[in-house]
Amino acid sequence: MKINQIIGLIIFILGLFSFSVIPFLGTYQLEKEMVEAKVKEEHQEDMLRILEPMYGEEYMSNFAFVSDFNGYFDEYNEALKANEDWDNVIWDDYAFDLTKAATQGAVADNPNLYLAISVGLAVLGGLIYILPMYRNEPDGIKNDGIYFSSMKSRGLLGIITGTWLILFYIILYWFPEYLTNLVVLMDPLSILLSGNPASQWFLYGFIYTLAILVMGIRMFRKYKGNAYQTIRTASVMFFQLSFAFLIPEILVLLNKPWHDFKNIWPLDYSFFYDYRMEGMLSSGALGMFMLIWGIILIIIGVPLFTYFYGKRWYCSWVCGCGGLAETLGDPYRQLSDKSLKAWQVERYMIHGVLVFAVLMTAVTIVNYFMEFGLLGQATDQLHSVYGFAIGSAFAGVVGTGFYPFMGNRVWCRFGCPLAAYLGLVQRFKSRFRITTNGGQCISCGNCSTYCEMGIDVRWYAQRGQNIVRSSCVGCGVCSAVCPRGVLKLENGEEEGRINDNPILIGNKSITVKS
Amino acid sequence: MNDKTQKIVIIGNGIAGITCARNIRKRDENSEILVISGETEFFFSRTALMYIYMGHMKYEHTKPYEDWFWEKNNIKLKQAWVERLDYGNKTLHLDSGNKIIYDTLILATGSVPNKFNWSGQDLKGVQGLYSKQDLDTMEMNTAGINRAVVVGGGLIGIEMAEMLASRKIPVTFLVREKNFWDNVLPIDEARLINKHILEHHIDLRLGTELKEIEGDESGLVKSVVTDKGETISCQFVGLTVGVSPNIKFLQDSALETKRGVLVDRFFKTNIENVYAIGDCAEFHEPPASDRKNIEQVWYTGRMHGETLAYNLTAENPVAYQPGMWFNSAKFFDIEYQTYGLVPNEDKEGISSFYWESETGKNCLRLVFEEKSQRLLGANSLGWRLRHEFFEKAIEKEWTLEKVLKNLHKADFSTEFFEKFYKKVFKKYENETGKKIALEKQSFFHRLIGSRA
Numbered sequence: 001m002k003i004n005q006i007i008g009l010i011i012f013i014l015g016l017f018s019f020s021v022i023p024f025l026g027t028y029q030l031e032k033e034m035v036e037a038k039v040k041e042e043h044q045e046d047m048l049r050i051l052e053p054m055y056g057e058e059y060m061s062n063f064a065f066v067s068d069f070n071g072y073f074d075e076y077n078e079a080l081k082a083n084e085d086w087d088n089v090i091w092d093d094y095a096f097d098l099t100k101a102a103t104q105g106a107v108a109d110n111p112n113l114y115l116a117i118s119v120g121l122a123v124l125g126g127l128i129y130i131l132p133m134y135r136n137e138p139d140g141i142k143n144d145g146i147y148f149s150s151m152k153s154r155g156l157l158g159i160i161t162g163t164w165l166i167l168f169y170i171i172l173y174w175f176p177e178y179l180t181n182l183v184v185l186m187d188p189l190s191i192l193l194s195g196n197p198a199s200q201w202f203l204y205g206f207i208y209t210l211a212i213l214v215m216g217i218r219m220f221r222k223y224k225g226n227a228y229q230t231i232r233t234a235s236v237m238f239f240q241l242s243f244a245f246l247i248p249e250i251l252v253l254l255n256k257p258w259h260d261f262k263n264i265w266p267l268d269y270s271f272f273y274d275y276r277m278e279g280m281l282s283s284g285a286l287g288m289f290m291l292i293w294g295i296i297l298i299i300i301g302v303p304l305f306t307y308f309y310g311k312r313w314y315c316s317w318v319c320g321c322g323g324l325a326e327t328l329g330d331p332y333r334q335l336s337d338k339s340l341k342a343w344q345v346e347r348y349m350i351h352g353v354l355v356f357a358v359l360m361t362a363v364t365i366v367n368y369f370m371e372f373g374l375l376g377q378a379t380d381q382l383h384s385v386y387g388f389a390i391g392s393a394f395a396g397v398v399g400t401g402f403y404p405f406m407g408n409r410v411w412c413r414f415g416c417p418l419a420a421y422l423g424l425v426q427r428f429k430s431r432f433r434i435t436t437n438g439g440q441c442i443s444c445g446n447c448s449t450y451c452e453m454g455i456d457v458r459w460y461a462q463r464g465q466n467i468v469r470s471s472c473v474g475c476g477v478c479s480a481v482c483p484r485g486v487l488k489l490e491n492g493e494e495e496g497r498i499n500d501n502p503i504l505i506g507n508k509s510i511t512v513k514s
Numbered sequence: 515m516n517d518k519t520q521k522i523v524i525i526g527n528g529i530a531g532i533t534c535a536r537n538i539r540k541r542d543e544n545s546e547i548l549v550i551s552g553e554t555e556f557f558f559s560r561t562a563l564m565y566i567y568m569g570h571m572k573y574e575h576t577k578p579y580e581d582w583f584w585e586k587n588n589i590k591l592k593q594a595w596v597e598r599l600d601y602g603n604k605t606l607h608l609d610s611g612n613k614i615i616y617d618t619l620i621l622a623t624g625s626v627p628n629k630f631n632w633s634g635q636d637l638k639g640v641q642g643l644y645s646k647q648d649l650d651t652m653e654m655n656t657a658g659i660n661r662a663v664v665v666g667g668g669l670i671g672i673e674m675a676e677m678l679a680s681r682k683i684p685v686t687f688l689v690r691e692k693n694f695w696d697n698v699l700p701i702d703e704a705r706l707i708n709k710h711i712l713e714h715h716i717d718l719r720l721g722t723e724l725k726e727i728e729g730d731e732s733g734l735v736k737s738v739v740t741d742k743g744e745t746i747s748c749q750f751v752g753l754t755v756g757v758s759p760n761i762k763f764l765q766d767s768a769l770e771t772k773r774g775v776l777v778d779r780f781f782k783t784n785i786e787n788v789y790a791i792g793d794c795a796e797f798h799e800p801p802a803s804d805r806k807n808i809e810q811v812w813y814t815g816r817m818h819g820e821t822l823a824y825n826l827t828a829e830n831p832v833a834y835q836p837g838m839w840f841n842s843a844k845f846f847d848i849e850y851q852t853y854g855l856v857p858n859e860d861k862e863g864i865s866s867f868y869w870e871s872e873t874g875k876n877c878l879r880l881v882f883e884e885k886s887q888r889l890l891g892a893n894s895l896g897w898r899l900r901h902e903f904f905e906k907a908i909e910k911e912w913t914l915e916k917v918l919k920n921l922h923k924a925d926f927s928t929e930f931f932e933k934f935y936k937k938v939f940k941k942y943e944n945e946t947g948k949k950i951a952l953e954k955q956s957f958f959h960r961l962i963g964s965r966a
């Protein structure tokens with residue numbers, strides 16, 4: 001490692017360290033006015049009373065603040081629940097909003113400074129580390145030492161990284177009130193973009209986008225000379241920055257609903273939810289376009305593009321989850337499980353989630369039009385189960401937190417209902433396949449090892465069979481790492497695409513059907 | 515032949531032995547199949563050894579089949595060394611002292627690295643690279659060293675140089691030939707690779723042979739001396755000067771051997787019910803005019819295994835008949851593919867058209883018969899070509915021009931990679947005055963990636 005790269009790494013770690021420490025800085029002081037500003041009309045009276053003991057008191061940590069807040073709040077709610085006075089129980093969660101409002105101290109006073117020494121340093125250090133990578137080295141596969149790396153082969157560094165990610169996701173999804181300092185950092189940028197102060201989701205979107213951009217640059221370095229990888233990476237960087245991050249915020253600035261035009265149901269599982277439908281239907285022509293565009297993508301876009309190009313057009317070129325997996329996750333792609341067992345589990349799980357998403361959406365839509373009590377409750381129940389188990393726990397905590405343990409596509413492979421849908425089209429009606437080159441395979445296993453979807457590519461290649469698998473996201477890395485030029489991603493004629501009984505060319509004595 | 519169940523014993527779980535076992539099982543559910551091998555418990559890909567050392571993969575990843583595969587297919591495995599054969603009693607004697615009886619015996623014992631009686635060749639730190647054990651030894655021998663010497667400019671030699679370089683160990687690479695592997699590669703290709711080796715900071719010594727290896731008092735290698743009288747100090751010497759059939763334990767018996775186990779085109783040895791396939795087999799007559807008596811590559815081992823399996827399970831055995839020669843390799847970052855006949859030197863009546871990119875990292879050679887202009891073979895570096903295409907073009911005797919006109923169909927390179935055809939045509943035009951144009955593809959066809 002060059003000296004400047006070591007410096008880069010140190011700067012990066014400093015940035016990450018500040019980022020991890022910042023949530024615990026500052027003091028917290030709640031005022032009456034904050035409750036008036038943040039709490040809904042119908043709860044104001046009660047909340048103002050419940051929280052009264054906290055006003056004007058300075059808390060030295062968010063733990064103390066949140067603990068008191070929860071204490072008073074729960075005391076009130078528990079009493080009502082004990083009396084089965086359900087109507088007066090406050091179901092809304094004000095912890096995050098009020099904690100954020102109460103956040104004080106250096107971080108809140110100088111958000112830009114603290115942004116610079118956390119996220120700023122991490123990005124800077126990351127770039128200093130990444131840019132000199134492989135300089136003055138010929139183009140080629142850069143996998144040397146991956147299995148000696150603690151970070152990339154489930155060593156201590158990998159375990160620490162995975163644990164950090166998992167914790168971050170858990171706090172972000174379920175305890176964001178402990179992250180208010182970080183969210184406060186984002187306020188200036190958020191106000192600039194959308195006119196509103198930041199939420200924890202803005203923070204998340206911002207870091208997510210930066211991760212894709214910085215690690216995308218790493219992809220350019222690592223796969224330099226490989227045009228497919230370069231273009232594909234540029235594509236996911238573009239879609240994340242514009243479609244997933246900037247455009248939705250600008251929409252909010254224009255008083256339109258937050259909307260990611262490239263997110264497709266059922267990955268975008270809330271697309272048909274009440275509030276989303278209302279939002280779109282009440283936003284004039286643009287809202288109407290959002291709705292129609294979304295539906296066109298589902299019923300025409302997915303089958304049509306997948307027919308011509310395979311699911312890769314989405315999964316490794318456009319999608320945000322795919323984008324993160326292909327950039328931040330690239331160092332971990334080799335950790336996916338290639339066993340037949342894993343493939344079996346995968347098929348049950350991913351199609352199970354698809355069925356769940358479809359059923360839930362069907363109930364939602366029926367309820368939307370009929371709106372009767374029981375169904376309404378069932379819908380709410382389904383939404384919260386799905387949101388918790390699939391939307392947050394699976395897609396977030398497991399999906400990203402498990403990168404260093406099970407590879408970078410855990411969500412895409414085992415959980416994403418859109419991937420399941422795209423996969424069905426890819427498997428049964430598509431021009432996409434990975435062609436194997438006659439008898440040239442030497443069974444070395446590089447392709448299988450580096451397939452992030454855990455496809456045993458070699459199994460097919462060594463018997464001269466085209467790879468037609470619903471899970472293949474067309475990342476092209478198997479083809480890149482093959483030392484014998486055996487694999488080619490192609491969109492070709494449907495005829496001959498599936499060759500279940502291939503003949504390995506080269507032997508004229510007999511024709512061996514594999 | 516497969517009405518009664520018999521016990522088939524295969525020695526060697528390499529590509530030849532394993533392919534044979536798998537294909538017998540596909541056609542014969544009943545026979546008992548036992549594969550005995552000393553090196554590893556399970557079949558692994560020898561060609562991937564380098565990637566373990568380089569940290570691209572672990573040993574686990576080099577196994578082409580999961581461990582449950584063998585039991586499921588009722589192929590028995592035994593890890594042991596066979597020490598002696600008793601053909602009269604159809605008995606194998608194992609290193610453990612155990613005996614195994616067979617009805618049919620298949621020898622698929624592979625190769626061992628060559629050594630040419632250099633002085634010092636048995637010092638510690640001097641080794642070849644063939645087996646998993648060799649790799650483990652190499653791991654130990656190269657720990658903490660500051661220079662390695664690789665002797666022998668062949669495929670394994672360059673792999674070893676790449677392996678060592680991946681660990682940032684400075685490498686001196688002694689190559690007897692004037693240019694890298696020019697006993698196989700034509701001069702242009704060989705020179706292209708010379709340059710690439712240097713680009714990887716390998717101390718390449720062309721036209722240089724090893725004279726002797728010197729050790730210190732503790733029996734550790736300390737330097738090599740070349741035929742030019744130069745002494746190069748080093749702590750590791752890789753000897754990669756080819757391989758020979760691994761038949762030591764088979765010699766001095768009733769079995770007929772020369773360099774390898776002598777077999778006919780049905781892989782039969784001189785002893786009834788004993789066959790030999792893969793690297794260890796030596797044909798009485800080469801199986802084709804462009805082939806050698808001993809075939810030492812991965813896919814020939816596979817084809818031997820396939821053919822013998824067929825013969826052991828079919829009514830009418832067929833003679834082994836390999837198709838067009840093909841092979842591939844990778845020299846550091848540059849992939850190499852070859853199809854058909856590509857002589858390394860000028861031959862009567864044979865010409866070739868050669869194109870090289872301006873970066874010097876890609877080339878294409880098309881070899882053709884002068885009189886008929888028909889294609890005989892092709893070489894490429896840094897340009898993936900379609901095997902199927904060349905098999906057809908050579909078999910159907912396409913002319914050079916026809917091949918050029920269809921070059922886009924031969925292209926197997928990754929999407930969005932530079933298409934070299936235009937440059938190739940330009941060179942062809944400059945050399946011959948003849949213009950080649952591809953049929954134009956419509957925008958729509960290009961958009962959907964149609965091959966037709």
Ligand SMILES: Cc1cc2nc3c(=O)[nH]c(=O)nc-3n(C[C@H](O)[C@H](O)[C@H](O)COP(=O)(O)OP(=O)(O)OC[C@H]3O[C@@H](n4cnc5c(N)ncnc54)[C@H](O)[C@@H]3O)c2cc1C
Pocket residue numbers: 442525526527528529530531550551552553554560561562563564594595596597622623624625643644645670673760763791792793794809810811812813815842843
């Ligand atoms: C480093 C390296 C890289 C290579 N790369 C390529 C390549 O890229 N392309 C290519 O085409 N070829 C390549 N080859 C050559 C190719 O690997 C061999 O041709 C092929 O593996 C031979 O297969 P086989 O089944 O005949 O023998 P082997 O794979 O050698 O298998 C024979 C097995 O039999 C065992 N055995 C031998 N004697 C006994 C005994 N007495 N008792 C028990 N077991 C015994 C051995 O231990 C061994 O495991 C490479 C070889 C090496 C060493």
Ligand code: SF4
Pocket residue numbers: 434450451452453454455457467471472473474475476477478479
């Ligand atoms: S099969 Fe190849 S292209 Fe498909 S996901 Fe796996 S590595 Fe990527």
Ligand code: SF4
Pocket residue numbers: 440441442443444445446447448457458461462481482483484485486487
């Ligand atoms: S990487 Fe290439 S040569 Fe190796 S097993 Fe896969 S297809 Fe075969």
